[in-house]
Amino acid sequence: MNGKFIVFEGPDGSGKTTILNKVNEILISKGYKTNLLREPGGTFISEKIRDIIIDNENINMDAKTEALLFAASRAQLVSEKIKPLMEAGEIILCDRFVLSSLTYQGVGRGLGIDEIKAINDFATGGLKADLTVFFNIDYKDALIRKRANFTADRLENEEFDFHKKIFDAYLDMAKLYQDEICEIDASKSIDEVSKSALDLILNILED
Numbered sequence: 646m647n648g649k650f651i652v653f654e655g656p657d658g659s660g661k662t663t664i665l666n667k668v669n670e671i672l673i674s675k676g677y678k679t680n681l682l683r684e685p686g687g688t689f690i691s692e693k694i695r696d697i698i699i700d701n702e703n704i705n706m707d708a709k710t711e712a713l714l715f716a717a718s719r720a721q722l723v724s725e726k727i728k729p730l731m732e733a734g735e736i737i738l739c740d741r742f743v744l745s746s747l748t749y750q751g752v753g754r755g756l757g758i759d760e761i762k763a764i765n766d767f768a769t770g771g772l773k774a775d776l777t778v779f780f781n782i783d784y785k786d787a788l789i790r791k792r793a794n795f796t797a798d799r800l801e802n803e804e805f806d807f808h809k810k811i812f813d814a815y816l817d818m819a820k821l822y823q824d825e826i827c828e829i830d831a832s833k834s835i836d837e838v839s840k841s842a843l844d845l846i847l848n849i850l851e852d
């Protein structure tokens with residue numbers, strides 16, 4: 646597999662989706678052909694699973710059900726899109742991947758990192774990103790930023806301490822896996838954050 650698989654990760658409201666779109670436009674203007682994907686979602690079946698996950702009516706969803714749905718959505722995305730694109734040598738920019746499940750379900754929901762890693766290894770066949778860009782911004786600033794702009798869905802409505810746990814988990818993972826996860830300061834302006842993300846990506850693409 647000689648494609649490049651680049652993942653954007655960070656807390657809710659960290660701005661990664663905005664930056665992902667901006668960076669994508671810049672890459673296209675530089676002549677790169679890219680494929681944008683988002684999680685949960687990215688395929689017809691995965692988007693249906695996404696609707697179940699974020700539905701505000703599913704307030705009684707068990708944490709294990711949620712974790713398995715994220716993994717199911719991901720399994721479909723990997724087999725239908727990511728693997729074939731990688732085999733074809735394409736560039737993939739993906740909004741969230743396994744690290745989101747490790748932080749949100751493993752730590753946030755308290756299901757355990759090892760347990761979530763195991764179901765995700767099964768779902769993805771152990772596929773790893775070539776680069777994970779972590780948008781480092783304090784969870785409170787990020788949430789406030791997001792709430793000013795959007796109607797909160799079920800997951801975003803969780804209490805601040807849930808988001809604090811997730812943010813701390815991101816920081817821990819970024820420290821633990823320094824070779825795979827590159828951190829950028831996401832509290833800066835859109836142009837500055839875009840430039841930091843772009844520099845990391847170009848580094849990988851021009852490798």
Ligand code: TYD
Nearest residue numbers: 657658662684685715741745746749800801
């Ligand atoms: P989304 O609405 O795409 O939010 P964002 O633009 O911030 O990424 O994601 C929905 C929510 O799903 C978000 O709160 C993060 C959460 N999530 C998990 O809990 N586990 C996962 O594995 C993934 C991919 C997302």
